[in-house]
Amino acid sequence: MADGEKIIQINIEDEMKSAYIDYSMSVIVSRALPDVRDGFKPVHRRVLYGMQDLGVYSNRPYKKSARIVGEVLGKYHPHGDSSVYDTMVRMAQSWSLRYPLVDGQGNFGSVDGDSPAAMRYTEARLRKIAEEMLDDLEKETVDFAPNFDDSLQEPTVLPSKIPNLLVNGASGIAVGMATNMAPHNLGEVVDAIIGYVDNKDIEDEELLQFVKAPDFPTGGIIYGVDGARDALLTGRGRIVIRAKAEIEESGGREQIIVTEIPYQVNKADMIKKTADLVNDKKIEGISDIRDESDRNGMRIVYELKRDAIPNVVLNKLYKYTSLQSSFSINNICLVDGRPRLLNLREMITEFVKFRHEVVVRRTKYDLRKAEERAHILEGLIIASDNIDEVIAIIRSSKSPEEARERLMERFALSDLQSRAIVEMRLRQLTGLEQDKLRAEYADLMALITDLKDILAREERRMQIIKDELIDIRTKYGDARRSRIEYSASEMKIEDLIPDEEVVITISHAGYIKRTNLDEFKVQSRGGMGSKGSTTRDKDFLEHLFVATNHNYLLIFTEKGRCFWMRVFEVPEGNKTAKGRAIQNLLNIEQDDKIKAYVKVKDLTDKEYVQNNFIVMCTKEGIIKKTSLEAYSRPRANGINAITIRENDELLEARLTDGTNEMVLATKAGRAIRFNEAKVRPMGRNASGVRAVTLQNDTDEVVGMICVKDNTETIMVVSEKGYGKRSFLNDPEDGEPVYRITNRGGKGVKTINITDKTGPLLAIKTVADEDDLMIITKAGVTIRMHIDGIRVMGRAAQGVRLINLKGTAAIAAVARVPRSDEEEEFEGEDGIIVAGPVEEISDDSTEPDDSTEDTTETNSED
Numbered sequence: 001m002a003d004g005e006k007i008i009q010i011n012i013e014d015e016m017k018s019a020y021i022d023y024s025m026s027v028i029v030s031r032a033l034p035d036v037r038d039g040f041k042p043v044h045r046r047v048l049y050g051m052q053d054l055g056v057y058s059n060r061p062y063k064k065s066a067r068i069v070g071e072v073l074g075k076y077h078p079h080g081d082s083s084v085y086d087t088m089v090r091m092a093q094s095w096s097l098r099y100p101l102v103d104g105q106g107n108f109g110s111v112d113g114d115s116p117a118a119m120r121y122t123e124a125r126l127r128k129i130a131e132e133m134l135d136d137l138e139k140e141t142v143d144f145a146p147n148f149d150d151s152l153q154e155p156t157v158l159p160s161k162i163p164n165l166l167v168n169g170a171s172g173i174a175v176g177m178a179t180n181m182a183p184h185n186l187g188e189v190v191d192a193i194i195g196y197v198d199n200k201d202i203e204d205e206e207l208l209q210f211v212k213a214p215d216f217p218t219g220g221i222i223y224g225v226d227g228a229r230d231a232l233l234t235g236r237g238r239i240v241i242r243a244k245a246e247i248e249e250s251g252g253r254e255q256i257i258v259t260e261i262p263y264q265v266n267k268a269d270m271i272k273k274t275a276d277l278v279n280d281k282k283i284e285g286i287s288d289i290r291d292e293s294d295r296n297g298m299r300i301v302y303e304l305k306r307d308a309i310p311n312v313v314l315n316k317l318y319k320y321t322s323l324q325s326s327f328s329i330n331n332i333c334l335v336d337g338r339p340r341l342l343n344l345r346e347m348i349t350e351f352v353k354f355r356h357e358v359v360v361r362r363t364k365y366d367l368r369k370a371e372e373r374a375h376i377l378e379g380l381i382i383a384s385d386n387i388d389e390v391i392a393i394i395r396s397s398k399s400p401e402e403a404r405e406r407l408m409e410r411f412a413l414s415d416l417q418s419r420a421i422v423e424m425r426l427r428q429l430t431g432l433e434q435d436k437l438r439a440e441y442a443d444l445m446a447l448i449t450d451l452k453d454i455l456a457r458e459e460r461r462m463q464i465i466k467d468e469l470i471d472i473r474t475k476y477g478d479a480r481r482s483r484i485e486y487s488a489s490e491m492k493i494e495d496l497i498p499d500e501e502v503v504i505t506i507s508h509a510g511y512i513k514r515t516n517l518d519e520f521k522v523q524s525r526g527g528m529g530s531k532g533s534t535t536r537d538k539d540f541l542e543h544l545f546v547a548t549n550h551n552y553l554l555i556f557t558e559k560g561r562c563f564w565m566r567v568f569e570v571p572e573g574n575k576t577a578k579g580r581a582i583q584n585l586l587n588i589e590q591d592d593k594i595k596a597y598v599k600v601k602d603l604t605d606k607e608y609v610q611n612n613f614i615v616m617c618t619k620e621g622i623i624k625k626t627s628l629e630a631y632s633r634p635r636a637n638g639i640n641a642i643t644i645r646e647n648d649e650l651l652e653a654r655l656t657d658g659t660n661e662m663v664l665a666t667k668a669g670r671a672i673r674f675n676e677a678k679v680r681p682m683g684r685n686a687s688g689v690r691a692v693t694l695q696n697d698t699d700e701v702v703g704m705i706c707v708k709d710n711t712e713t714i715m716v717v718s719e720k721g722y723g724k725r726s727f728l729n730d731p732e733d734g735e736p737v738y739r740i741t742n743r744g745g746k747g748v749k750t751i752n753i754t755d756k757t758g759p760l761l762a763i764k765t766v767a768d769e770d771d772l773m774i775i776t777k778a779g780v781t782i783r784m785h786i787d788g789i790r791v792m793g794r795a796a797q798g799v800r801l802i803n804l805k806g807t808a809a810i811a812a813v814a815r816v817p818r819s820d821e822e823e824e825f826e827g828e829d830g831i832i833v834a835g836p837v838e839e840i841s842d843d844s845t846e847p848d849d850s851t852e853d854t855t856e857t858n859s860e861d
Contacts, residue, residue, distance in 0.1 A: 023175070024174070024175035024176065027174050027175050028174045028175060028177070028334075028339055029334065029337060030042055031043075031172075031174075032172035032173060032174035032175075032178075032179070033172055033174055033177075033179055033332060033333055033334050033339055034165055034170040034172070034179070034181075034333050034334065035157055035165075035333065035334045036165060036333045036334060036335045036340075036342065036347060036350045036351070036354075037157050037160070037350065037351065037354040038133065038157050038158040038159075038160040038164055038165075038354075039160070039163070039164030039165030039166070039167075039168060039170060039333075040157075040158060040164065041170070041172065042077070043077055043079070043083060043084065043087045044087055044091065045154075045155065045157070045158055046072050046076040046077045046084075046154065047068070047072050047077075047084060047087055047088050047091070047102075048101065048126070048130055048133065048134060048158065049076065049134070049137075049154060049155060049158070050068060050071045050072035050075060050076060051068055051071075051072075051102075051124075051126050051130075052126070052134050052137070053071060053075070054067070054068060054071050056068065056124065056125040056126055057125065057126055057131060058103060058125060058126050058127055058128045058130075058131060060125060061125070062103075062105045062123035062124060062125050063123060063124065063125065064119070064120065064122075064123055065085060065088065065104075065106075065119040065120075065122040065123060065124050066119040066120045068088065068124060069081050069084045069085050069088070069119050072084050075147060075152055075154075076147050076148070076152070076154050078148050081119070085116075085119045088102055088124060089104070089108050089109060089116045091130075092104030092108045092124060093108055093109060094217060095111045095217050095218050097168050097183070097217060098167055098168055098169070098183035098184070098185075098186075098215060098216070098217045098481075099129055099162075099167055099183075099186060099476065100127060101126070101127055101129060101130035101133070101168075102124050102125075102126065102127060102130065103124065103125050103126065103127045104122060104123070104124050105122065105123040105124065106121055106122035106123055107121070107122065108122060111218070111261075111266070111267050111298075112266065112267050112268035113266040113267075113268055113269060128475075128476075129162065129475075129476050132160070132161045132162055132472060132476075133158050133159075133160040133161065133162055133164065134158060135159065135161060136159050136358065136362050137155060137158065137159055139361070139362045139365040139366065140361055140362075140364075140365045141159040141358045141361045141362050141365070142155050142156060142158065142159050142358070142361075143155070143156045143157070144156065157354075159358045159362075161355070161468050161469070161472055162186070162472055162476075163189050163190075163193060163347075163348070163351045165181065165333060165347060165351070166181075166183075166184050166189045166211075166344075166347060166348075166351075167183060167184055167185070167186045167189055168183050169181040169182050169183040169184075169214075170333070174339070177332055177339060178330060178332070179330055179331070179332040180327070180328055180329060180330045181329065181330075181331050181333070182214035182216070182231070182239065182327060182329050183214060183215060183216060183217065184211055184214050184215050185211075185215035185477075185478075185480050185481075186472070186473065186476055186477050186478070187473050187477035187478070188210055188211045188212070188215070188480075189210075189211060190469045190470070190472060190473040190477065191210040191211075191473075192207050192210035192211045192344070192348060193348050193351065193352060193469055194466055194469060194470070195207060195210055196345070196348045196349070196352060197352060197462050197465060197466050198466075202345075204232075204233050204343065204344065204345045205233075207232070207344055207345055207348070208229065208232055208233075208344075211232060211344060212225060212228070212484060213225050213228035213229075213239070213482070213484050214228060214231075214239060214327070214329075214482065215480050215481055215482050216241065216262075216263035216327075216481065216482045217263065217481065218260060218261055218262065218263050218265075218481075219244060219260035219481040219482055219483075220241045220242060220243055220244060220260045220261060220262045220263065220481075220482050220483075221241065221242040221243070221244055221260075221482065221483045221484075221485050222239055222240070222241060222482050222483070222484045222485065223240040223241070223242045223324070223485050224240060224485065224486070225484055225486060227239040227240065227329070228329075231329035231331065231343075232343060232344040233343055233344070234343055235329075235330070235331040235332075235341040235342050235343045235346075236329060236330055236331070236341070237328075237329045238326055238327070238328050238329070239327045239328075239329065240324065240325075240326050241262035241263060241324070241325055241326070241327055241482070242262065242318060242323065242324045242485075243258045243260060243261045243262060243324070244258065244259050244260035244483070245257065245258045245259075245314055245317075245323065246259070247310040247311075247314070247584070252306075253303065253304060253305075253306060254304050254308070254310045255301055255302060255303055255304060256301075256302040256304065256310060256313065256314055256317070257299060257300070257301055257302075258298070258299070258300040258301075258302070258323065259297065259298055259299055259300075260298060260481075261298065261300075261322070261323070262322065262323070262324065262325040262327075263325075263327060264327075265322045265325055266322075267291070267293070267298070267300070268291075269322075270322040270323070271289055271291055271300065273321060273322070274286075274289060274317065274321045275289055277320055277321065282320060283313070283316050283317065283320055283321075284308075284313075284316075285304055285305050285307075285308030285309070285312065285313040285316075286302050286303065286304060286305070286308070286313060287303045287304065287305045288301075288302075288303035289301070289302055289303070290303070302317070309581070309583050309584055310584055311583075311584040311585070312583075331343065331347065333347075335350060352465065355465045356461055356462070356465065359454075359461050359464050359465060360455065360461065363451050363454045363455055363461075364455065366451055367448060367451040367452065367455070370444050370447050370448050370451065371448060372416075373444055374441060374444045374445065375414065375416065375417065376416060376417060376420045377437055377440060377441040377444065378417065378441070379411075379413050379414070379416070379417025379418065379420055379421055380420060380421065380424065380428070380437055381434075381437055381438060381441060382411050382413065382417075383407075383411075383421040383424065384428075384429070384437065387429060389410070390407065390421060393406050393407055393410065394407075394422065400422055403418075403422055404418040404419060404422055405418075407421055407422070497549050497550070497568045498549065499548050499549050499550045500516070500517075500548065500549055501517045501546055501547070501548055502514045502515060502516060502517060502546070502547060502548070502549060503515045503516075503517050503519075503544065503545070503546055503816070504544070504545055504546075504547055504553075504567065504570060504597075505544045505579065506544075506579075506582065506594055507578075507579065510581055510582040510583060510588070510593065510594065511578055511579035511580065511581055511582070512570055512571070512579050512580060512581075512582045512585065513570065513571055513572065513573035513577055513578075513579030513580065514567065514568075514570040514571065514572045514573070515572070515573060515574060515575055515577075517546065517816070519574060519575040544773055544775055544812050544814040545597065545599075545814050546814070546816050547567045547599050548567065549566075549567050549568040550566070550567065550568070551566070551567045551599045551600065551601065552564065552565070552566060552567075552599070552600040552601070552602070552603055553565045553566070553567060553570075553597055553598070553599065553600075554597065554598040554600060554614070554631055554653070555586065555594055555596075555597050556594070556595055556596040556597065556598070556616065556641055556650055556653045557588060557589075557592045557593060557594055557595060557650065558592060558593050558594075558595045558644075558649035558650050559589070559592045559644055559649070559650070560640060560641050560642040560643060560644040560650050561588070561589075561592065561638045561639070561640060561641060562631055562638055562640075562641035563586045563587075563588065563638040564603075564634035564635075564638075565585065565586065569585070570585070571585075582594060586638070587636060587637050587638065595649065595650050595651060595652075596616070596650060596651065596652050596653035597653070598614060598653050598654065598655045599655070600628070600655060603628075603631075603632045603633075603634070604632075608628075609627070609628045609629040609632045610627065610628075610629050611657065611658070612627075612655060612656065612657055612658075613625050613626060613627055613628060613655070613656050613657070613658055613676075613681065614626050614627075614628055614630075614631060614641070614653055614654070614655060614656075615653070615654045615656050615662065615676065615679065615704075615706065616641065616642050616650060616653045616654075616688070617650075617651050617652050617664060617688075617691055617701055617704045618642075618644065618645075618648045618649060618650055618651055618688070618701070619648060619649055619651050619700040619701050620645070620647075620694070620700065620701070621664070621666075621690060621691050621692040621693065621694055621700075621701050622645070622648065622687065622688040622689065622690065622691060623662070623664070623679055623688050623689060623690075623691035623704075623743065624642055624679070624682055624686055624687070624688030624689070625656075625676070625679045625680070625681050625682065626641075626642075626681060626682055626684055626686070627681055628655070630683070630684045631684075639684065640684060640685055641653075641684060642684075642685075642686070642687065642688065643685055643686065643687040644687070645687060651701055651702075651703070651704070652701075652703060652704040654704060654705075654706045656676055656706050657708075658676060658677070659676065659677075659708065660676045660706040660707060660708045661673060661674065661675055661676060661706070661707045661708070661740070662674055662675075662676055662679070662691070662704060662705075662706060662707075662743075663704070663705045663707055663714065663728075663738065663763065664691050664692050664701055664703070664704045664747070665701070665702050665703050665704075665716065665747075665750055665760055665763035666692065666694060666695065666699050666700065666701055666702060666747065666760065667698070667699050667700050667701075667702050667759045667760055668694075668695040668696075668699045668753060668759070668760070669749060669750055669751045669752065669753035669759075669760045670692075670695065670746060670747040670748060670749055670750060671714075671738060671747050671748060671749075671750035671763065672691070672692045672741060672743070672745055672746070672747035672748075673707075673728075673736070673738040673739065673740050673741065673747075674691075674740060674741055674742055674743045675740065676706070678742060678743045679691075679743065689743070689744075690743065690744045691704075691743050691744065692743070692744070692745065692746070692747055693744060693745060693746045695746070702759075702760050702761060702762060702763065703762050703763040703764070704763075705763055705764065705765050706765075707728055707765060712728070712765045712766060712767050713725040713726060713727055713728070713765070713766055713767070713791055714726045714727070714728055714738070714750070714763065714764075714765060714766075715763070715764045715765070715766040715772065715786070715789075715813075715815070716750055716751045716760060716762070716763050716764075716798070717760075717761050717762045717764075717774070717801065717810060717813045718751065718753070718757040718758045718759065718760055718761055718798070718810075719757075719758035719759055719760075719761045719809045719810055720756065720757055720758035720804060720809065720810075721774075721800055721801050721802040721803065721804045721810060722751075722756070722757040722758075722797065722798045722799065722800055722801065723789070723798050723799065723801045724751065724789070724790075724791075724792045724796055724797075724798030724799060725766065725786070725789050725790070725792065726738075726750070726791065726792060726793065726794045726796075727791060737794050738750070738794065748794070749794060749795045750763070750794060750795075751795075751796070751797065751798060752795055752796060752797040752798075754797060756797075757797060757798065758809070761810055761813065762810075762812075762813040764813060764814075764815050765815070766786045766815050767786065768786055768787040769786075769787075770785075770786045770815050770816065771783050771784065771785055771786060771815075771816045772784050772785075772786055772789070772801075772813065772814075772815060772816070773813070773814040773815075773816050774801060774802055774810055774812075774813050775810070775811050775812045775813075775814075776802070776804065776808055776809065776810055776811055777808065777809050777810070777811040778808060782801075782802050783816070784801070786815075789801070
């Protein structure tokens with residue numbers, strides 16, 4: 001031990017505790033957490049201040065990054081060159097910062113995680129937006145503190161005009177705490193601050209009308225805003241970000257095209273990990289992955305196998321890869337040197353408080369400088385008014401000091417004024433220069449009055465803050481990059497969609513589309529029709545119906561499953577479009593097919609769902625009625641709507657109010673009519689009761705209608721294009737044309753079936769003001785007015801509705817609203833357009849007896 005030294009015994013636990021607390025506070029305050037005022041950590045602040053020191057402004061030439069790093073390192077930030085260079089690089093990357101602050105030239109890395117070039121190769125300068133953060137720094141707007149060796153002064157905060165903490169966010173790990181703040185859109189944030197300035201009592205919820213969610217530099221889709229809402233209201237929240245992906249078709253195969261990825265996701269790593277999952281069979285359906293990104297933008301292509309369902313593959317990519325990631329928001333920053341968790345309103349409050357302080361300090365500085373200049377001008381004006389005497393005093397003085405003292409004594413001037421007079425140039429004695437002095441003095445006095453008014457009135461200061469923010473928004477504001485997708489509980493998307501009538505078409509192979517009703521043209525009976533849609537080989541249009549965009553669709557499959565969809569969710573396509581595979585929209589099994597639909601106004605209205613029913617029938621003549629309430633809770637994978645027996649399948653489903661009459665028609669041309677009350681309500685899993693007795697093993701039910709308005713007529717159409725209308729009840733005496741019986745009977749004749757007509761295909765209720773849409777298996781459509789088809793007897797054979805060539809047959813028939821537009825279509829490719837059609841009479845009839853059978857079959861499971 002050296003002379004004079006001594007050992008002091010201390011407790012090591014106390015020493016460790018004290019040293020660690022000092023270290024942790026240093027990390028918290030001086031390294032890891034941003035300041036709420038300018039949104040910067042010390043290293044960011046020092047880089048920008050050092051670049052301003054070097055004069056590398058946005059309108060000056062670039063300087064080598066090594067020069068900038070050396071400047072910052074030597075003067076302000078003695079923590080290693082990599083920390084400074086990495087900070088500067090990040091501030092130059094457009095995928096890291098929503099509004100980059102450094103303009104880099106050279107290789108500054110990539111979204112693939114490539115490292116930037118060494119600092120000796122790259123160059124940089126400030127961006128214009130960064131200069132707004134340094135503006136007024138020389139006007140004593142912020143406090144300065146000594147640098148690490150007390151040789152220089154550095155700002156403790158930048159007088160930023162931009163709410164940088166909100167628009168660029170921040171992240172950092174301190175000791176015992178961390179921060180992760182999301183970037184937001186500058187225009188939205190400025191609007192929110194102006195809203196706060198206009199009304200200091202504005203509620204947190206009201207600010208959310210301006211700032212709805214973060215806005216990430218890489219775009220993507222914010223999937224649901226509950227997490228963003230929590231973060232904006234409380235300071236903490238978790239946001240789910242999805243890549244922007246679209247499904248396209250190329251060369252007969254479908255592709256998933258990704259053009260935007262979630263924030264902070266390494267694109268190259270994501271593609272590599274996805275390829276590994278494909279090779280390990282954890283994700284199936286992808287044949288190739290290509291990165292086609294270039295300087296024009298990002299493009300990642302996932303080539304799908306022919307049998308792959310794009311939506312299923314995309315959902316797996318979201319589940320297992322970084323195409324979907326989460327961003328946990330934790331708004332911890334330094335307020336008055338202490339870490340605090342802040343919500344949106346508190347961050348805006350602190351920023352406005354800071355900007356107010358900057359405006360006050362800047363105004364005081366400008367006022368002081370103006371008053372100092374005015375003071376000197378007063379002396380110069382006095383001298384110019386007494387120029388001969390002033391010159392005499394100066395000439396007779398032995399030294400400048402004596403001249404100053406004599407001038408001060410003679411004209412009652414201050415030391416500053418007398419110095420200015422002594423140092424005045426001879427050219428200032430000209431008349432023009434004297435006028436300039438007086439004009440400058442007058443302007444200064446007006447400026448001083450204005451500056452004092454600013455200091456006296458808070459509303460003036462707040463208006464200045466607003467005007468500067470509006471100017472910032474005009475210069476640097478841009479559109480949102482991250483799209484927000486609201487969930488059903490967050491926003492009623494139907495409010496944004498007009499409730500227009502549309503035509504929904506579904507092909508036999510399961511392709512669905514939504515088309516504007518106006519695209520379908522009216523055509524006279526007997527015409528050949530117009531090309532209705534393009535379908536794949538051996539496919540044909542099977543379902544066609546009219547709905548409005550706001551309707552719900554309950555979709556029933558032949559296996560008895562029920563799925564939900566809103567009409568506006570059906571992909572839109574023109575009249576000739578093929579549509580999208582229904583499996584891409586619903587989780588329907590590949591060996592299942594859609595057989596029926598029900599249009600429902602609202603599934604959330606309790607009274608409505610309790611007082612309405614779904615009535616279903618099968619090809620084997622089974623009928624079942626279930627309360628609509630059983631189908632009012634949508635599930636992504638659907639539910640079991642009816643238990644289908646072996647060798648049977650669901651045929652129709654109808655929405656009823658419990659007071660209708662049911663009419664079922666069979667392939668053999670017979671129909672049965674009974675009251676809906678004959679079918680008691682059952683549970684979802686019941687199989688139903690007997691509705692009609694079929695003629696033979698080849699007979700089957702072809703359709704079911706619900707009848708409430710007896711003014712409507714019954715329209716039946718056969719497979720070979722014959723059809724007719726019949727009254728349900730005689731319009732003159734009200735007697736039933738179709739006799740009301742118990743369910744389970746054989747029914748009565750509804751059309752006379754011959755080889756020429758082919759078997760019965762469809763039964764519909766129609767009125768004179770309706771149109772009839774017929775679609776053939778070849779995809780040809782024809783539209784005709786119902787009132788052009790005469791009402792005939794129940795047992796008549798009917799008239800020819802459409803000319804069918806060769807073995808062509810009708811695929812589907814639909815009742816649609818009347819269109820006033822009428823257009824004749826000519827035949828194509830040598831096909832003859834049919835002329836007027838004569839009614840084909842057939843007097844053959846069968847007895848109307850109906851064997852009643854009310855035995856229930858497996859009514860409930």
